[in-house]
Amino acid sequence: MTVTLRPGPIDVHAHWLPQELFDLPPGAPYRPISDRDGQLFIGDIPLSIDSRLMSDVSAIRADMDRTGVAVRVLSAPPFAFARNDLPGAAEYADAFNESLSRVVLDGDGALVGLGCVSLGNVDDSARQIRQLQYAEGIVGIAIPPLAGDDSLDAGTLREVVRLAARANLSVLVHPMQLPGQALGRHYLTNLIGNPVETAVAVASTLLGGVLDELPDLRICFVHGGGCAPSLLGRWDHAWHARSDVSADSQRPPSEGFPRLFFDTVTHDEDALSLLTAKAGVGQVLLGSDYPFDMADSEPLTHALERGMSAHELERAARRFLGV
Template identity: 50%
Template sequence: MAVRGDVRAGVVDVHAHWPPRELPSLRPGFPLGGMSDRDGELYLGDRPLFFASTAMTGIDVVIADTVKAGLGARAVSAPPFALPAFAPSEADDSVPACDDRLEPAVSSSEGTLVGLGLVRVDDVAAARREMTRLTGTRGIAGVAVPPVVQGRSYGDGVLREVLAAAVDADPAVLVHPMLSPRPEWEDHYLVNLIGNPVETTTAVASVVLSGVLDELPDPRVRFVHGGGCAPALLGRWGHGWRSREDVRHGAGRPPAESFARLSFDTVTHDPEVLRLLAAHAAPERIVCGNDHPFDMAQPEPVRFLSDHGLDAGTLEANGRAFLGIRGPD
């Protein structure tokens, strides 16, 4: 799967969100409730998201923000609460409906936006069909998927098969957490501050420790939020791998070696964490992220990266390679 046609030059942000305005009626069972507009502000259930509805649903607003942020282009995917993870068997209508609305939205952006669609994550055949359908769709680079579905991640079961199907179809795959609620995360926005990094870390660990990369040596998959807690836990995982048979049972190589073959965005909010990620990940595997328009977005993403040692030209090349941007037709 590749994006053909003119895409604006400059750093590419692979992590931003745009849903169709019809998303509330297409919601696939998110437990915190549906998305709604209340006097111009977006709500998730009864919780305000603290930004104007148009910041997410207005394609012109997203385009303007992309240019203002100093970015060349931006990949947009549905917000996390639209990922079909909580009622995946009910997503036969919502997934293609969202994807069908994504194509004209990004095609109207004159090379500023590319799209990441949705797929079923409980049914390999359905996921494969949607990936195949998206192949060749103008402006669509790949898909966004959740890190955990019904207590399972990418080490085994259906999600591992979905990842294998993605290698065959060759879309860009963005693994994005979902604000999964837990009682101990009820206060202080911990569902995001802790929950999102933990979900991502779980997905990274499942790939690193399960031998996925032995079967799928170079999946075009990226994990957001700098890999969550994974860069800080690699030493612990490595110790476990050397010390315990049940840790190294599925993985034929040390965790740090497998980690260096994975890819990550840069939404870390901390220069020291960014440096830690860069110390463990391969330079060509790091791409710019922003998380527009959420309040947890990385402010001034290009400046943040250039101020802390990441080269804009490399980031542009990495982002274009991840998204399969091949240049003009």
């Protein structure tokens, strides 16, 4: 399927969810989303954003105009991932994909979509990927870094990544911010939990032989790869020192790292510099994490101030998206 995008900066990391899906999929680790006096809550937890920003396409487009973003890639917020094989989970993902396709088709080349797959049943996942392969305006899928006890190197997630690669769909990996008792205060489920979840997925991809099996896989890890760039040397050392670390991969992690994509949402110039040094400039994509409180509200401005090139960012995004 051919997708035509407007020229200019492409934000690969932004979220959208229609209000009719605020109940979230069956088995979601969080209670439903609600609008309370114009503010968005998930259960009783405030998300610190205007409710309209999550669903209203006109608000999304206004933010794009404000920040100089020409194209925005929309995906479900991570709490809307359908991770369980419960009645209604597959139907929830189907409903999201149908709504997303309609929205991006109305975007005149300014919007493109990453669909959902239900992870509780591989047959459902395979069916949805076949449908997304030919869905108008959809270029890939968004998935969590963890499903049950597995990451991208095993189980359902590995099969989903395999199916996506064979269907020529891009894959964006977004942490779930899973609740944990030790991270219950100070928003540590996000501040520490998110980067760690992402680093687990990056390490599992590199050490699990995923790139060896799928050389054409286009996969992006958001939030600048989480902790992964600063841990790469430690992983390399272990790959050379321990046979159990190197058993499933053909090359040390640092050699596979530049084959992965990452976004610019690091909130730190030094972190972005480290990421580009480890991955290469051509593997770093513009991202915002719109519309959350942890988003970069000026993604393009900050990327340019930190030495990124608008042309290179757009070119890298088009390579990732396959357009």
